[in-house]
Amino acid sequence: MLMIRLQRIGRKNDPAFRAVVTDSKNSTKSGKFLEIVGTYAAKQGILNLKKDRISHWIKQGAQVSDTMHNFLVSEKIIEGKKHNVLSRKSPTQKKKELKAKA
Numbered sequence: 001m002l003m004i005r006l007q008r009i010g011r012k013n014d015p016a017f018r019a020v021v022t023d024s025k026n027s028t029k030s031g032k033f034l035e036i037v038g039t040y041a042a043k044q045g046i047l048n049l050k051k052d053r054i055s056h057w058i059k060q061g062a063q064v065s066d067t068m069h070n071f072l073v074s075e076k077i078i079e080g081k082k083h084n085v086l087s088r089k090s091p092t093q094k095k096k097e098l099k100a101k102a
Helices: 051-059 066-074 093-101
Strands: 002-009 016-023 035-041 046-049
Touching: 002 051, 002 066, 035 051, 046 066
Parallel strands: none
Antiparallel strands: 002 016, 016 035, 035 046
């Protein structure tokens, strides 16, 4: 199954990402992909996407990762609600103590 997802590039402590079309079985660090469809510079917040190529691959049946889905919704390339990509964390000790006192 084809996926449109982010692939990290760039130096340590300077994250930059490529939006790539790849097989879902390929590792993100393997470097194997079919096409680069955009870039994302995390520190600057610059997002460049090839809208026509992304639409083409989605029509071909490529799935989109949750983070890419959120980017595409914010850029109005696709319609829908954003997905929650943050993991659920357990409450901290301080919150537990406050609940216990109440």
